[in-house]
Structure formats: C-alpha cells, structure tokens
Amino acid sequence: MQKLPGSEQPIEWHQILAWCSRDQNARYQNYYQWRSDGVRFSLPAKSPAALMQIVLGLMHDAATLHELDSTAKTLEEQKAEASPMDAQLAAIDQRSADLNTKHAQSLSADQLLSDAIEDYEHYDSIATGKASSTDIVAVERRLESAQRRHDQLQIQLDKERAALKGRHQVISSAMQAVAKSLPSFHWGVLSDDDKNRNRPFQMGPMHSTTFKVLEILAGDIACLLDSSNAQSFHPGFLLHDSPREAEMSESMLWALLSHVASGGNDSFQYIVTTSTEPVEVFSPLVRLRLSADSDDGFLLRHRVGVGQLPLT
Template sequence: MRVQPELFEPMPLSVTLPPGGEEPALWVRRLTIWKEPGQPVRSIELRPGLNFIWSPDPADMGNQSEAGELGHGAGKTLFCRLLRYCLGEDRFAPEDQRLSIGTAFLNGWVSAEVVLKGSPWAVLRPLGVGRGHFAVQGVMPEQLFERLNEPTGMAPLIDAIEQQVITKKVTALMPVDQLHDAWRVALAWLTRDQECRFDHVLDWRAAESNSESPTRSMSRGRLQDAMRALIAAISPDEMQLQAEANAQGEELKTRQNEAAHWQWSCEHLRTDVLRSLELPPTAVPEGRLGLEALRHAARQKLAQAAKTDDSVDVSNLEALRQRAREAAKVVTDLEQQLAVANSNLPLHKSLLKNLQAELPATSVEVRDAEVPACQICEVPIDRALAEGCKLSHKLPDLDKLRQRYKVLQKQIKEKSAEVDATQVNINSTRQQLPAARTTSDTLQQAVKKAERLSDSRSTAWSQGKKNLDDIQRLERDWASWELAQEKVAKLQEQIDKKRESLAAFRDQQVEVFSGLSIYFNAIIRAAVGPTASGKVTLDGNGMKLAVQLGGERSTAAIESLKVIAFDLAVMCMSMQGTTRLPAFLLHDSPREADLGLSVYHRLFDVVNGLEGTLTSAFQYIVTTTTQPPPAFQQTPWLREVLRGAPPQERLLRCDLP
C-alpha cells in the first residue's frame, strides 16, 4: 500500500522547558531497604533522566551454563512496589508476600529520599506491622530512626504534592471520594502494575497486586475523567456536566429495566388472557386498542357462565344435600334395624325352644303333686296315711308347682309372639329397603350433578371475573409501561443534549489533545519508523490511541507500544508544564513478548534524547529483564543489577520464608 506523502515533514521530538523547569517537580533520589535501623540491606541511587534496574536473563547474555540463574524473581516488581509505597500507596505487596517479608525483616524498613519542587523529603515506612510511618521535609531518612516515637504518617508529603504539583483546583476536580485519593490516582497512572501488561491506557492497578489503590474501584469513565483533569483537558463545568450525564446514564439503565419489566408483564398477561378467552392473537388488535376488545370478549364469556341446565335445580343446593343426607340416613337405619332383627331372631327361637322343652316335665310334676307318693318307698300318700308309714311324712308344694307351670306357659306365649314380631319386622324391613335405597341413590346422583354444574358455573364465573380483573391490571400495566417509555425517552433526550454539550467542551480541549498527539506521533515515528504515525483523540466513546503503519495496527505488541508512547507523551507535556503531573514515570518490565527488540531499544533512545546536559527535567525508571541497549548498560543510566540467584543477588539479598 502506497503511503500518502506529507506536505510538511513532522517535527522531531522536542520539549520546550518553562523557566525553572530544568528539574522534575518530583523525583526519587535514593531507595534504601533496612534489615533494621542502622543496617541497610540495599541502597539504590536514582537520578533525573533515564534509570535502568536490570535483571539479566542468562540466555540474552549468551550464558546458559548457570544452573538456577534466572532473569525473573530477582525483585524488580518488588522494587517498583516499594518505590510507590514510599510515594504514598498503602500496600507494597500482596498479603502472602507481605507476611513473608515481615517475617524475614521483623524490624525492617524501607526509606526514600524524595525531592519535591527542589526540596528534599525523607520517607520511612515499615516492612512489618505495628509501627508508624514518616514523611518529613528537610532531613535524611537515617535521621528518622531517632524519632520512631513521633510518626507523622504520609499525609505531610501527600498534602505537599497535591498543593504544589497537582494543585488544589485540580484536586477538587478529581472524581475521588477520600482524602489524598487525588495523588494516589495519579500515582497509579505514573507507576502502572506489571500485571496490567500495558493492555489499555486506563489499566493502572490489577486486583492481584493488593495495592488498596482507589483506582481499583473506579469505572473507566471516572478514570478517564481523572486522567483528563491531570492533563488539564477538562473544565469544572464539563466535570459537573459529565457527572450529571453519568448519573442520568445510571438512571436511564434503571428506567430501561423498568420499561422492560412492564413490557414483559404486559405481553405475558395479554397472552394469558387470550388463552383463557380461547382467542387467537390475531383476533385482537395490538396495544391499547385491543384492551376494549378483550374486555368485550371477557364479558360475553362471563354471561355464558351465568346460564344453567333447566333439568337440574341448583337454586338451593344445600336443601338438596339435606334431603340426600336424610334419605341416606333412612337406608342406614333400615339396614341397622334389619341387621339387629336378623341377629335377634335365632336367639328368640332358641329361648322359645328351651321353654317349650320344659313344659312337659312341669306338667308331670303338677300331676304327680295332685296324687303325691312317698319319696322313699313310692307308696301313694293316701295309702300310707290310711295304713300308716313310718318312712316319709314330707309332701310336694302343689300350689307352687301349678304357679310355675302357668308362668312357663305365659313365657312360651310371649316368646312365641316375640319371634313372630321379629319375623314380621324382618319381612317389613326387607320390603322397605329397595325403595329407600332407590330414593337415596337418586338424590345422591342429583346432588352430584348439581354440584358439578355448580362447580362448573362457579369456575367459569371465577375465570370470567379473573379475566376482567386481568384486563384491568393489563390496562394499568400498559399505562405504567407507557410512562416508563416516556421517562426513558425524556432521559435519553436529556443525555443526548448533555452529550452535545460535552462534545462542545471536548472541542474546546482540542489544543490539549493536539499537543498530546504531536508528542505521541513523534515518539511512534522515532520508535517504529518514519512511515508510522500516531494520534490521540477523544470522543463520546472515550480516549482512543491510533497507530498507522500501512493501515491502522492493533496487535498485542502495538497496544503495549501505544500505552508506553502515551505515557511518555504525557511525561513530555509535564516537562513542558502543561499538565498537573510531575514528569515522573515508572515502568515495570514494559516490553511485551512480541514487541520487537529494536523498537524497544529505540524508545530508550527517544527518552535519552530528552535528557539535559547537567540535569534532566524528568525521571523515567525502567525495570527490565530484556537487556537495555548496550550504550545504557553502564552508569549513569544503569542504576542496579539484580539476579534471581544466588539469594545475595536478589533485591532483599535473602530467601523469603
């Protein structure tokens, strides 16, 4: 693809420093790790300009014979975290690593000499827990060990940074909630986490770093507003308008969810009513026009439910149930009466038979009593009396025997009558039962039929009433849906107007982004080649970084290059004095795996070109495993060499437990 020739050759990277801007507004002169007070483990001196902390990879150096020696695990990332810890971040490592370091360094400290607007500050912070933090102006860190009972906290340094560098005006613009979060947000940008891999211009802190940075809970929109505030590319009016637009955007989501809920409710309720009325969806117009048609159909169905069967009297269902219960009781009583009679008849017959069996013997006893005989000699009493008998003089009681005989006859007569009456009762009951059962069955059938008809009519009536109630509820839900749609439309209109106003505000900041694009483009061209170009734009969708190289490129390496070039471009603007950031930058292992080594090295040539003769207006610290360009593998650029093995070559000079 042919490249369109440019009328004017782009200007090379050059920064015009403001008066008095020959030194960074904030830079770190020295970082020291202490095993305990008075016993430094490692002290790393830094300078304004380009600084390398290098952990060589043996393979890159052509040496693969050292067993266990690695370019990783030497402490580069821990160095970065300790440095930003000394600049005000709350944590210097994930929890497990902090515990290990705290165990190995029970009385350990980390200190930094920070230069702010030309004035030195001493920072001393513990590596363990339970001790105070110190930030004091005009002294050396070693002097702070003499006043360990007088902790100041980090507030003095952070207050000074926010007043002298960020400024109170910009601090007030920052979209943060807590005191000192304005600087901590800026610090997160200036010292990106290695875990973010330079994937996005607004990715500053990874959750796994456990840094407690306020940026971890900030949305991309708030991070972008913070970035624009720090580069003087947003005004208080735009900030307020953006906050209102963001709030309305959240409300719009709520209203859209509400409208979707009412829409779902209306559609499902309408479907249920159509199914209940047995109507196809096409039989009723859509929307509010169909509500009256649904109501008319529901009233017709309700009228049909009010009709009854002429052959069944359901006017007094309870009276019919009472008659059926009475008829069933008659059948029950007759069945019980028959069962009792059938069980009593054999008993009565048995008793009658026994009585009848006693009657002949009793009759003989009466006859014998009328002509009594001696019980011993069996001689008639009359003869014995006439002739005389010396053996017996006792005679039977004739009256008593006659009385007993009469009673027995009476009992036989009564029991015989009782047997006859029981038999008559059995016969009569047997004759009544069929008719009683028929009457009961007829009434039971009538009750069941009447109940079925009543239930059917009641169900149909209830369903008809429910249909009318559902249609009334559908009408209310439809009104709520329309109201929610109106609110959504009104909010959308208000947001669109605010977006137009925000676009106008962004147009007013075109000069800032134009200057940023000039630096960004110059860095891209210097690093990639004269056929490449870069541009930074801001629109309603956010900030966009573009690299043109035979068309717009967007690979993993190009994305990381964009982020690095953007940070360097902002650093150039900070050197120029047009941002509210110090010209300070810390990049932890910025080279992605597929970023060309030549491009990576040319980036440092670009930065080196910004250095002054005696001092530099910026401080750029890079930790790297990839070897720096040969020219920078020496002082003053190479500040420290760390190795993964042996332990004495690591940052902390020991193995952690």
C-alpha cells in the first residue's frame, strides 16, 4: 500500500521518521503523539494508526475485498438473468409433455406424426441438456465464470486474513518478550481492542507512574526488533530522546536496553540519548558524549545562534 486509507494521502518517509524518532517535541504521553512538524497528516485522528499498521504488515490493500464485493453483485445479476431461462426451460418441459400427448394421438396421421416427432426431438434435446439455445449457453457460461472468480477471490481473502492474524501474533510475541524482560512485568501484547486505540501496545500488571512511558518505549522496541522480518516494512531505525521520564528507575531503563542489546542483531539501529550515566556493561555501546562545559562538548563543537557580547 502506498496511500493511507480514507484520505488517499501518499505515504512519505518523513511520516515514518516522525514515528521512529521520539524527540523532545514528542513526549511519551500517547503512542500516536509524534513530531507534528514531521507528519502533516490530512486525517490526523486516524492516519498514525493506519500508517503503523501498514508499515508493520498488519493492513493489506483492500482491492481483494472490493473485487469480491463486485463479483458477488455480478453473480447475483447473472442469477437474476438466468431466472427467465429457468422459466423457459419449464415451458419447454411443458411443451415436450404436450408433444408426447400429440404423438400418442397422431399415430394414424403420417404428416402430423412427422411434424410432432420433429418438434418433440428439438424440445426434448433442450430439456434434457443434449442441446441448448444460444441465450441459455451464454448465460450459463457467464454464471460459471462469475462463480469461479468469486470462489478464487474468497480463497485469496481468507489467505490474506490468515496472514494478518499471523503478523499480529508475531508482533504480540515480540511485545511479550520485551515485557517479560522488565522487572515486575508479566505480559505484553499488541492489542486490537478499539476501546484502547491509543494504547496499541499494552503490558501488565500496571504498577507504577512510568507505566504509560514504558508501554510506548516497549512498543517501539518490539516494532524495531521485528523489522528484520520479511513481512515488516519498518526501516529498522529508532531514536528515543531522553526516555527516562516520570522518575523511571535506572534498573528499568537498563533492563529495557539490555533486551535490545541481548538480541545480537546488527540489522537495525537504535539511538538513545540520556543524561543518565551508563552502567559498565553499556560503556562499549556509548558512541558520543556531549557536554555544555565547553565548546568541544557541543555536537557541532561550537555554540549555534548564541553570540557573546563584551561587558563594556
């Protein structure tokens, strides 16, 4: 799928990037609260969830369903067209019965008998299926073609739905693994409950003020870890800027990051910025240290947009 359902807005890279990079402008209050300057959805209420489902392989193009509906309507029309033919065949049966009677009554009249036999053979061949009128043949062929296409589409739709169910289970399993790696959490799931549409990723039991933040972080990580799956369109990139909010304990943060590091998978990139000093096991993973103590500590090695004026 290259367009968002409903709005038909083309899917663009900056929209996916807004999801995969939660910075200081996108707090951890709602899973679909992304960087507003990088999204520009025409339907902001529904588009983030639809985009996530498409990227994760949880939504297929509705073309099969639409074609199935169209074929079903065509099939009903063909059946309606065949109804008069059924009445015609019934009339032929009646005509055949009349001819049988006429045949029996005309044994003494040679010409009448000859005509009756000719008519009888013609109608009897149609009634018994040995021969058919052109209209009947055409209708039967169209009806058979429509029924065959309808059956093919139904099988295809069933396969697509089974594939979506399988993808949902795979991502739920990834979320379960993340949740169980955290202290005191016992389960995690990708929910499809409309009542909690703003909480697609859920963990339990709920037990701290950091619960909502952890669900968002864990959901992002589950998607990242699943990005190596052939059915996923996730870019394999994730940025969490200062995720340790709401007084999240250090042990919880390091447990979360340890789960990512334990996979030993180099097919994705996960960037975390934090002011918390890393424990020793994470020291080899530190790529950059920034500090405001001197110009060398800044990202660009000097202050940007800040000029120092003399006091006199």
